[in-house]
Amino acid sequence: MCGIAGAVWWNDQETVTREVLQRMTDAISHRGPDAEGHLYVERTQQSPGVGLGHRRLSIIDVAGSRQPLGNEDGQIQIVFNGEIYNYRELRADLVQRGHTFATDGDTEVIVHLYEEYGLEFVQHLRGMFAFAVWDGVKDQLVLVRDRLGQKPLFFRMDNGRLSFASELKSLLQIPNIPRVVDRESVLRYMTLQYVPSPHSILQGFERLPPAGMAVLKDGQLSLSTWWSPPWNEPELSRTKISDWQEELRAELTEAVRLRLRSDVPLGAFLSGGIDSTVITGLMQTQLNEPVQTFSIGFPVKAFDERHYARQASEMLGTAHHESVVSPDALELLPRLIWHYDEPYSDSSAVPTMYLSKMTREHVTVALTGDAGDELFCGYDRYRAVRIANSMNVTPKWIRRMFASAASFLPTSVRQKSLLRRGKRLLQTLAQDSEERYLNWISIFNRVALQQVASADLHQLTNDIDPAQCIFDTYARYPNRDFVSRTTAVDLETYLPGDLLTKVDIASMHVGLECRSPMLDHRVVELAARMPIEVKQSMKQGKRVLTETFRDLIPDDIQTRKKMGFGVPIDHWFRNELKPLLHDILLSKRCRERGLLNMDFVQTLIEQHTRSQFDHAYRLWNLLCLELWHRTYVDQPPPVAAPATLA
Numbered sequence: 125m126c127g128i129a130g131a132v133w134w135n136d137q138e139t140v141t142r143e144v145l146q147r148m149t150d151a152i153s154h155r156g157p158d159a160e161g162h163l164y165v166e167r168t169q170q171s172p173g174v175g176l177g178h179r180r181l182s183i184i185d186v187a188g189s190r191q192p193l194g195n196e197d198g199q200i201q202i203v204f205n206g207e208i209y210n211y212r213e214l215r216a217d218l219v220q221r222g223h224t225f226a227t228d229g230d231t232e233v234i235v236h237l238y239e240e241y242g243l244e245f246v247q248h249l250r251g252m253f254a255f256a257v258w259d260g261v262k263d264q265l266v267l268v269r270d271r272l273g274q275k276p277l278f279f280r281m282d283n284g285r286l287s288f289a290s291e292l293k294s295l296l297q298i299p300n301i302p303r304v305v306d307r308e309s310v311l312r313y314m315t316l317q318y319v320p321s322p323h324s325i326l327q328g329f330e331r332l333p334p335a336g337m338a339v340l341k342d343g344q345l346s347l348s349t350w351w352s353p354p355w356n357e358p359e360l361s362r363t364k365i366s367d368w369q370e371e372l373r374a375e376l377t378e379a380v381r382l383r384l385r386s387d388v389p390l391g392a393f394l395s396g397g398i399d400s401t402v403i404t405g406l407m408q409t410q411l412n413e414p415v416q417t418f419s420i421g422f423p424v425k426a427f428d429e430r431h432y433a434r435q436a437s438e439m440l441g442t443a444h445h446e447s448v449v450s451p452d453a454l455e456l457l458p459r460l461i462w463h464y465d466e467p468y469s470d471s472s473a474v475p476t477m478y479l480s481k482m483t484r485e486h487v488t489v490a491l492t493g494d495a496g497d498e499l500f501c502g503y504d505r506y507r508a509v510r511i512a513n514s515m516n517v518t519p520k521w522i523r524r525m526f527a528s529a530a531s532f533l534p535t536s537v538r539q540k541s542l543l544r545r546g547k548r549l550l551q552t553l554a555q556d557s558e559e560r561y562l563n564w565i566s567i568f569n570r571v572a573l574q575q576v577a578s579a580d581l582h583q584l585t586n587d588i589d590p591a592q593c594i595f596d597t598y599a600r601y602p603n604r605d606f607v608s609r610t611t612a613v614d615l616e617t618y619l620p621g622d623l624l625t626k627v628d629i630a631s632m633h634v635g636l637e638c639r640s641p642m643l644d645h646r647v648v649e650l651a652a653r654m655p656i657e658v659k660q661s662m663k664q665g666k667r668v669l670t671e672t673f674r675d676l677i678p679d680d681i682q683t684r685k686k687m688g689f690g691v692p693i694d695h696w697f698r699n700e701l702k703p704l705l706h707d708i709l710l711s712k713r714c715r716e717r718g719l720l721n722m723d724f725v726q727t728l729i730e731q732h733t734r735s736q737f738d739h740a741y742r743l744w745n746l747l748c749l750e751l752w753h754r755t756y757v758d759q760p761p762p763v764a765a766p767a768t769l770a
Contacts (some may be wrong), residue, residue, distance in 0.1 A: 126191070127155030127179040127632075128203040128277075129289040130256055131298075132265050134172040134343055138285035140298060142175075147297040149177040151763050152290055154463075155205070155632045156180040163192040163201055163258075171263050176256065178203045181635050183489060184211075186387050189229030195239055196224055199260040204231045205290055206253030206275045207639065209382035214248060238266070246337065246350050250382065250645065254332070256288060265340040271351045271645045272495075273321070273334030273620030276628060280329050286340050291629075292329060292465040296761045302328060303757055307581055310467075310719060310749070311590040314568045314577065317469040317745055318621040320593040325466040325752070334620050351645070353652040355601045355612045365658050369672045371650060379644035380406040383491055390489035391416030393479060393638075394442065396432025397686065398502070398666055398677060399493025403641055405440050405676030407491060414443040418483040418490065420475060421448045424692045435678045445486060449478045451691050453701055454769075457751065462765040463633045467752045469567065469745040470622050474691045476630035484634040494623060494640040497686075498615040499651035500669045501660040504686060505564055506607055510662065513557050513606045557606050558598050562591050565618070567745045575724045576746070593617050605656050612652070694740035698733050705729050705743060708769075713758070714750045 129148040131140040140148075142164050149160055156179025167173030178191040184207070194201045208214070211230035214237065219225065223236040230251075237245035238257055243266065252274035257266040267288055269277050279288040280295055289295045296303065304327040309319045319325050321333040332338055335351040362368060380403060384390065392404045394417035407415045419433035430446050437444035451474055460473060483490050497503050555563065563569045573590070574582050589595070597613045604612070631638045641647065651659075658668045670682055697705055708714065709729065715722050725746060732739040754770035755761065 126181050126203075126205045127152035127290040127294070128177065128205050128254065128256060129287075129294045130174070130176040130203060131285055131287040132172050132174050132258070132340060133167060133285040135284035136167070138282050139167070139173060140175045140285070140287065144298055145175040145177045147763065148289060148294045149179050151294045151297050153179050154635060155290060157635045158182040158186075159190055161191050165260075171260075174258055174260075174265075176201060176203045176258060181488070181632075181637060182388070183207065183637055184385065184387050185227055185229030188227040189231050191231060193227070193231050193235065195235045196226075200235050200238060201258045201260070202231060202235050202255055204234060204253065204255040206251055206255070206270065207383075207637070208233055208249055208251040208253065209385060209644075210250040212385075243337070243339070252639070252643070254290065262341065267332055267336075267338040267340075268350075269332045269334060269336045271335045272615075272624070272643045272648065274624050274628065274640065274643060276625065277332040278324065278329055279332060279338065281345055282328075284343070286345065292324065292326070293462070293756075293761055295329065296756070297763070302326075303761075304328070305753070305757060307719070308584055308588050308590070310581065311573065311577065311584060311588070312593075313467045313469075313749065314573060314745060315566050315590040316617075316621065317567045317741075318625060319466050320617055320621045334616070352600075353612065353615065354649055355604055355608065355652045357653055358604060358608070358655055359653045360655050363655055363657050365668050365671050368650075368654060368658055368668050372647075372668060372672050375644070375647050375650050376402070376641060377406055377410075379641035379647050380491070381410055382644070383639040383641050384410060386489050388488040389416070389486070390491070391418060391483065391487040392442075392491045393417075393483070393493070394419050394433045394436055394444070395493070396429045396434075396436055396681060397493065397496075397684075398670060398681060399496030399642065401436040401440075401493075401677050401681055402496075402669065402673045403491050403493045404436065404442060405673065406641070408440045408442060409676075414441055416487055417442040417444045418479060418486070419444070419446045420479045420482060421446060422475070422691065423448065423450055424695070432678075432681055432684060435680060439678050440676065445482070447478075447482050449475075451475070451478065453691075453693075453696055454704070458755075458767060458769050459633070459765040461748065461751045461755050462762065463629050464625075464752075465629075465756075467745075467749045468625065469741070469748040470626050471693050471741070471744055472690050473626045473630055476626055477633065480631045480636050480638075481634050484636040488635070489637045489639060490631070492627065492638050492640050493642065494627060494638075495615070495619060495642040495648070496666065496669065498611055498619050499642060499648060500667075501607065501611060501656070501665040502686065503614075503665070505561075506610065506660060506665060507662065508564070509557075509561060509610050510607050510660065512560060558595060561610055561613075562594055566591070567741055572742070576721055576728075576742075578718055578721055581719050607660060608656050615648075693744050694732070694738050697740055697743055698735065702733055705733070705747065708750050709743070709746055711750075713754070717750075717753060719749075720746065 159180040161178045163176040165174040176192045192201045208230040211233045214233045218236045253270045254275035254277035278292050306327045309323050309325045313319050321331045337348050337350050339346050394400050421428040421430035597616050601609045728739045731737045
């Protein structure tokens, strides 16, 4: 796991100097604290200039494999972020084909695969990665991102230069590079709480999508997608859980086995949920010593899962570490805003940063249970999707009547969450299924977005749909049942845009590598082919996962209600962060940006602080947006995380 940065330029006006390349890698030094390396080739009349930079977190072949790394004659060079888990098998085959290796790591395998197979080389890779290959023979740059989008990669095409980096802050070290806010992406962010690929919050910057490949040759950039999950290839004849158990156990066990390859200490995040418990259990069955496991808790009971994690640890025999933290939001916010590069308002980033910090004190690699909910229908909202979709056979006028009646039901922050969810379900019954789901997952749905956005900003919705990525993904899988289509939407939008971004940034800010066996593409392909019946009933999700690994999961965890990994921001905004809301969101600086309807913002603040309504996630969204502007737009972006709010 590392950080990469670089550029290719073909005129003298858009060069990247050695000093700039150094600043680019300095800005992401947290991603690779163990070593750094640079390759710099001056532009000539015949060939473009090339700069490749690397920051290394040493995991495999610790003493060797420094980057940039080349082939035998040095004509092909790579900077690489990630892990190739099947590198040993690939290396053995390449040696038989006549390739000579100078290192024992996984990076060099990619170089020789490119020599052997050209652009088809990516199909052989099993792992998480974002990398750049410079082919000095063809004067060609190849940028690649892994299938599920676990590792990030930003790029920008200027007139005569392409620049790229693991994090946006690295690109912003290039002198005179524009920092113009993309107002359309502001709307996307306010809707989804993240900016979806291929967009960025800044005009002219893009993120390479999951399974994306960009090839630069003769000044022309071509983009393609090299893999997609087989959602359109369901095996509907295998309708029993028992039809899938043997294959699922074999694939997930193998995915864990490959991710245990490491030359440094490794452990696992253990929340006490089904997913992390299964992964930890499979680790423990393959190791001869107790797995180091890690969890954190909070003083607020609703956010504390430690007792479940302890149960899992005791049953599996792990060496468990836990800590209780009292998040200091004022202390953490400046670092959180800086590290995430773009507006990002998933509040679970806060505990993930604390958990990563504690874990890094003991190990360098941690396995996680990420993607279990998306692959095996774990979220409660998927059952709501199933219930609501079953009611679509009811005439629309009847559904409109229920929706209208729901608006008269009382709404209070003191209501039980089940009542609030029931009212929300009734209010959306008259909508089409796809629009209904968007309404449920949006921070600001269409009605609220029109209220909170300034008139000028909201006018942009006449030309773009802030949630177009949701509908585009639904459209790719028209023949599956709606719940499966919805899990596909989450796997291809919410997972890479939100959850994997959260884990990558939170872990890499302390130099911790996180590996996710459920994101092994063979596990994903298997889950995508499963019919919905084996994953979900009206009462239960993750049926096939729970039944297959029942021997690894304590009884209480098999039946426990899912708990979100979050922090009590609703409480913060009524107490220690209450002054910050007024000072930041109602400030002259925020008003003059022209993005928000300040009267509506003030109403949100007043209703929340008076405990009339719970607007915590909306206020967190707006607060992160304004603080991001202050960090990245109002001033030259700092090279290191600031200690205080700007």
